[in-house]
Amino acid sequence: MASTFGTLFRVTTWGESHGGAVGVVVDGCPPRLPISAADIQPELDRRRPGQSRLVSQRKESDTVEILSGTLDGLTLGTPILMLVRNEDARPRDYEELREKYRPSHADYAYDEKFGIRAWSGGGRASARETVGRVSAGAIARKLLATAYGVEIVAWVEKVHHLMARVDPAMVTLEKVDATPVRCPDLATAALMIEAIEAARKDGDSLGGVVGCVARGVPSGWGEPVFDKLEADLAKALLSIPACKGFEVGSGFAGTDMTGYEHHDAFVADEAKQVHTRTNFSGGIQGGISIGEPILLRAAFKPTATILKTQDTVTVEHESTTIEGRGRHDPCVLPRAVPVVEAMVAITLADHALRQEALIALAAGRKPHSE
Numbered sequence: 001m002a003s004t005f006g007t008l009f010r011v012t013t014w015g016e017s018h019g020g021a022v023g024v025v026v027d028g029c030p031p032r033l034p035i036s037a038a039d040i041q042p043e044l045d046r047r048r049p050g051q052s053r054l055v056s057q058r059k060e061s062d063t064v065e066i067l068s069g070t071l072d073g074l075t076l077g078t079p080i081l082m083l084v085r086n087e088d089a090r091p092r093d094y095e096e097l098r099e100k101y102r103p104s105h106a107d108y109a110y111d112e113k114f115g116i117r118a119w120s121g122g123g124r125a126s127a128r129e130t131v132g133r134v135s136a137g138a139i140a141r142k143l144l145a146t147a148y149g150v151e152i153v154a155w156v157e158k159v160h161h162l163m164a165r166v167d168p169a170m171v172t173l174e175k176v177d178a179t180p181v182r183c184p185d186l187a188t189a190a191l192m193i194e195a196i197e198a199a200r201k202d203g204d205s206l207g208g209v210v211g212c213v214a215r216g217v218p219s220g221w222g223e224p225v226f227d228k229l230e231a232d233l234a235k236a237l238l239s240i241p242a243c244k245g246f247e248v249g250s251g252f253a254g255t256d257m258t259g260y261e262h263h264d265a266f267v268a269d270e271a272k273q274v275h276t277r278t279n280f281s282g283g284i285q286g287g288i289s290i291g292e293p294i295l296l297r298a299a300f301k302p303t304a305t306i307l308k309t310q311d312t313v314t315v316e317h318e319s320t321t322i323e324g325r326g327r328h329d330p331c332v333l334p335r336a337v338p339v340v341e342a343m344v345a346i347t348l349a350d351h352a353l354r355q356e357a358l359i360a361l362a363a364g365r366k367p368h369s370e
Contacts, residue, residue, distance in 0.1 A: 003124075005236065007227075008357065009140065009350040013132030015086075017121030018094075023083040024132030026069070026139055028353065031077030033143055040064045040082065040138040046177070046338040047134045054180050054196050055329045060088050064135055075139075082135045086128070094120045099314050100322050104304035111315065127241045127332065130339045137342020140349035148352055150216045154340040156183040156333045157211035157297065160195055164188040168213040168295055182337045200330035203307030207242075208333045210340045212296040214348060217283065219274075219291040221351040228287025229294075229351060236343040237298045242332050245299030249282025264292075294348075298340055303329050 004012040008028045015022030029035075041064055048062040049055055062084050069080030097119040101107040106125035110117040117123060144150035155176045157164050164185035175184035181196065183189035199206045222229030234246040254262050257280075264276035264285075276292055283294035305328040312322045329335060 005239070006346060006350040008353040009143075009346065011133070011136040011346055013129055013136075015129070015132070016118045016123040017086075017126030017128040018118070018123075019086060021083050021085045022128055022131045023081065024136045026080040026082070026136045028350075029069070029075050029077070029080060029139055029143065030147075030353070031075055033075040033139070033146065034073055035066075035070055035075050035080075035139055035142060036073050037064050037066055039142050040066075040135050043134050043138040043141075043338050043342065044084065044131065047130065047335055049329075049335070053200070054193065054331060055335055060084075060086070062131060080139065082132070084131045084135070096322065099316075100320060101312050101315070102304065102322060102324070103310050103312050104301075125241065127329075127335070130240065130342075133240075133346070134338055134342045137338075137345045140342070140345035143349050144345060144352065148216065148218065150214060150348060150352075152212065152214045152341050152344050152348075154210050154212035154337045154344070156181055156189075156192065156208060156337060158209035159183075159192040159331060159333055160206045160208060162188055162192050162195060162208075164192075166211060168211065168293060171213065176337065180334060182334045196331045203324075204330070205303035205306050205328075206331045206333075207300050207302040208331065209245075210298045210300065210333060210336050212298070212340050212344055214283070214294040214296075214344055217289045217291070217294055217348060219289055221348065221355050222284065222288040223351075223354075224287050228284075229289055229347075230282070230284045230287065232347050232351070233294075233296060233344060236347045237296070237340060240298070240300075240336065240339050240343060242300045242303065242336070243298050244301045245297075247297040247299075248284060249295055250280040251282075251297060254280060289351075294344075296340075296344065298336075300332050300336055303332055 004010055010027040012025045044062040044064055048060055065083045067081040067083055069076055069078050153171050153173055155166055155171055157166060164183050166184055171184050176182050179189040181189050181192045183192055196206055230248045237243055237246050262280050264278045264281050266274055266276055268274055279292050283289055283292040305324040307324045309321050309323050314320050
C-alpha cells in the first residue's frame, strides 16, 4: 500500500483514524534547518477537528511530538518522525460498519483490494491521516520560506453554489483565517457559514473548491515530461481525501478562450527580468515553473457521511440501509485549506531539492557541499 510521496523530500504517513496515533516520517530534509514543535503545532491547530460548529466535533488536541531527526532545534538530515496521539477515538460509533459498507466511502474498495479493512472510522481512508501531511508540510513550508522565499496561501473559494471573489495577489493567511470557513471574502464567507450550518442541521453535507497561490517560486522547478510540476501537484492534491478535481491557471475555463486570448505574452523589465503580462498558465509552462505565481484549485466532494438513511449492501452483498453516525464534517473545505497548503509545500520542496541537485551536478559538485 503506497503511503510515501516525493523523490528527494520524501513523506510517509502512518496510522489509522481510531488507532493509538497517527503521524509521518519525513526523509530527505536538509540538515541545519531550524525546526521545533512550535513550527508545526500552529498548522495542526488549523487542521484539527472541534475548532468550530462547521467541522467535526471530535475533540483532539493534535499535539505533535518530534521523536527523531532533530538536535537542539535543528534538523540533522536524518529521518524526522512526528507523532500525534489519538485522544478521542470512539470505535463503538462504527460497530455497524463491521457488516455494512458506507456509500461513497472507501469501505467496499478496501475490502475488494485487501480482503480486510479498518472498519472503525475508515482507518487510512479517514481524513485523520492528513495529520501527517500537515506536519510534514510545516517542515516543507519552513524550508521553502527560509531557503527560497516561497509563500503559500490557500483559501475556500467556493461552497456549493456560493463563489467568493478573491484576488490571489492580495490574499493573506490572516485574511483567510479571519472566519471559521476560511474564506477571505467576508460577505460570501457569511453566506457560506449559513449554508454549511443549514446542511448540518438537515443531516446533509456540502462540497466546494479550495484555491491556492504559491508566491516567490523561481523559474526552473519541475521536469519536462512525466514529472511535470503541475502533474506532481495534481497527484499531491488528488491524493487528499474527498478531493475529486484539480486545475492549474485558467484550468477548464481556458477552453472558453481562443489561443490568442489565452497566451501569456512575455515582457522584460528594466532589470531584464522576464515576466508575463497575464498568468493563464498558472506559473507553469512545459511542466516547469517560470517565476510567476503558481495558481491552483482543488475541488472537494460533499462529505460522504451524512445523517440520512441511504441504500447500501452488507459484506455478504445483501441489500440493506445505513444511516451515518458519529462525528463528521458537514463540509470538509475549512479543514482542507491547511492540507492543500501542506501538499503544495511538500511538492514544491521536493522539486526545489531536485533542481538544486541538478544544478550542483551540472557544476561538478555534490549538493550541500558548501
